[in-house]
Amino acid sequence: MDDFWNTVLIALISSASVGFFTLAGTYMSTRASLRAISQQFDLKSEAEHLSLLRSRGEELFETTAIWANNLFSHNISLIKVMNNEISYNDHLDLSINSSTSDNRGLMRIEMLIDVYFPNIREEYEAILDAREHLNNITFKHKVAYKNGEDGIRFLKLFQDALKNVEQEAEKLKLSISNELKSI
16 A cells, blocks of 8 residues: 555656646746847837937938028028128018028927937037027128118128038037937
């Protein structure tokens, strides 16, 4: 009878051991599969995130270039006004004819910088400061023009300010390019 109980005990121990190792193996296999799936998802998410950043960076670069070009184009005819070559009304007509219908460029630039590229906020602020300085000169010239004063005294200041805007725009575009390269 002792053999019977020994056989039963060995069978139970064997069955329990096989069951334990089967459960442990299944658990470890499932855990490894879940970890692999999680890593694959993380890699895919990271790739999609980088693709989105590249896309938004390219959009930011293009929008900045268009905005800066439009700003320059809008103001370039003021040089002729300051040289008394055309009237202020002619300048306004030229500005209206050359302007684009999409005035959302600056808002889009600001949003893209705030959301995706906050590291270049300083360069963006620099171009806004340069534009504000240019606008102040333009305003002073406009007041002088309305008062019948010669605009030639504003020419050098205006040209320097316009050049500064252009330089700051180039710095901003370079910063955007560098951000894109780092992605």
